[in-house]
Amino acid sequence: MAELVYAAGIPHAPTLVGLFSRAPSEVQKVVRDSCDALVHDLEAARPDVLIVFANDHLTNSRISAYPDFLIGMAAEHSGPHEWFKPWIGCRDYTAKGDTTVAEALFRGMTRRGIRMNAERRNLNFDDNISVPTVLMDLDKRDVRIVPVLQNTTVPPYPDQRRCYAVGQALADFIRDDLPAGLRVGLLGSGGLSHEPGGSRYYFIDEAFDRWFLDLCCSGDHRRLLDELTIERMEAAGSGGTSELLAWVVVMGAIGERPGRSFGYALHKEFRCGIGAVSWAVNDHAAERR
Amino acid sequence: MGLFDNFDPTLAAHDLVQDLKWDPELRRRFQQDEGSVLDRYALRPAEREAIEQRDFRKLYDLGFHPYLGGQLARLIYGNDVDGAIRAVNKLVASLTGKS
Numbered sequence: 001m002a003e004l005v006y007a008a009g010i011p012h013a014p015t016l017v018g019l020f021s022r023a024p025s026e027v028q029k030v031v032r033d034s035c036d037a038l039v040h041d042l043e044a045a046r047p048d049v050l051i052v053f054a055n056d057h058l059t060n061s062r063i064s065a066y067p068d069f070l071i072g073m074a075a076e077h078s079g080p081h082e083w084f085k086p087w088i089g090c091r092d093y094t095a096k097g098d099t100t101v102a103e104a105l106f107r108g109m110t111r112r113g114i115r116m117n118a119e120r121r122n123l124n125f126d127d128n129i130s131v132p133t134v135l136m137d138l139d140k141r142d143v144r145i146v147p148v149l150q151n152t153t154v155p156p157y158p159d160q161r162r163c164y165a166v167g168q169a170l171a172d173f174i175r176d177d178l179p180a181g182l183r184v185g186l187l188g189s190g191g192l193s194h195e196p197g198g199s200r201y202y203f204i205d206e207a208f209d210r211w212f213l214d215l216c217c218s219g220d221h222r223r224l225l226d227e228l229t230i231e232r233m234e235a236a237g238s239g240g241t242s243e244l245l246a247w248v249v250v251m252g253a254i255g256e257r258p259g260r261s262f263g264y265a266l267h268k269e270f271r272c273g274i275g276a277v278s279w280a281v282n283d284h285a286a287e288r289r
Numbered sequence: 290m291g292l293f294d295n296f297d298p299t300l301a302a303h304d305l306v307q308d309l310k311w312d313p314e315l316r317r318r319f320q321q322d323e324g325s326v327l328d329r330y331a332l333r334p335a336e337r338e339a340i341e342q343r344d345f346r347k348l349y350d351l352g353f354h355p356y357l358g359g360q361l362a363r364l365i366y367g368n369d370v371d372g373a374i375r376a377v378n379k380l381v382a383s384l385t386g387k388s
């Protein structure tokens with residue numbers, strides 16, 4: 001029985017890196033406070049492996065054959081992909097991977113009726129993995145990464161209830177399939193409200209974002225599943241806000257437990273609402289079911 | 290109307306954008322001789338015309354995925370931090386009829 005020791009949600013807007021220095025100080029403070037808190041909790045939790053659910057921005061697969069979940073099984077994960085690098089404006093990185101856990105995840109989810117795809121190559125990483133990696137220096141830490149790239153934008157894609165069920169299966173996998181003593185962290189990467197590619201590219205839905213962060217912190221998952229519909233996310237920013245489904249996977253895995261957020265920032269030039277959550281996951285989290 | 294109401298996964302323009310992201314040599318050719326690159330894809334006449342005219346509204350109405358629309362705008366107008374701002378503004382102007 002492995003231990004689920006860490007769970008958090010973080011946005012990955014590329015502008016958090018590339019335009020950070022141009023943002024007002026109060027906006028920078030929210031970004032810094034959020035990252036510092038997530039890193040503090042990560043260091044306290046000491047996960048051996050961090051499974052990162054993050055949406056794929058059509059970076060790895062053609063629309064005609066688009067997986068809902070794509071596991072990266074490489075021994076190392078380097079990024080960002082060359083075309084995305086100048087856009088993000090971030091440094092290069094090579095994070096340690098964990099082929100054994102990635103293979104076990106592929107096998108375990110398949111056996112639990114969750115269709116995932118998996119590839120052994122270094123996947124193409126855009127802001128999805130790159131921004132959390134550089135903001136939290138994940139490549140410089142003693143933690144191995146298993147990326148799971150998620151379809152949250154090519155219709156039809158798994159809705160909040162399906163993603164929550166994926167998270168529940170993930171918890172079972174961590175509890176039953178991974179070796180005793182292994183410390184596992186979960187990170188959901190995406191959101192908050194934004195509309196990449198749409199006519200409302202600069203639109204940020206502050207009311208939605210604050211509602212979502214409060215809901216994440218409340219631990220009320222009945223409301224989460226009833227109210228965080230695809231329609232509501234589309235209204236808050238079409239094609240982008242649904243990235244929060246990566247957070248829903250994490251919440252499905254940890255169950256109803258409170259979280260903490262570290263402020264909220266609305267900066268139009270970021271083209272995305274900014275806020276993060278760290279959930280109170282203790283060493284008994286994997287045993288709760 | 291929602292951004293995905295007309296989504297058509299069969300558009301060849303989707304593959305064009307994917308290949309341009311994945312292939313630096315194709316990107317260079319696209320910048321030097323866009324027509325020769327467009328010739329390689331089974332674009333419908335209206336699809337090709339929309340790309341040539343930088344008419345994202347028309348492209349979306351045909352069913353183009355908006356996220357790839359944002360990426361196509363960056364391929365055309367600039368892909369670094371500041372180029373992306375220019376691309377966003379051009380894209381929004383086209384979608385809102387202000388270009």
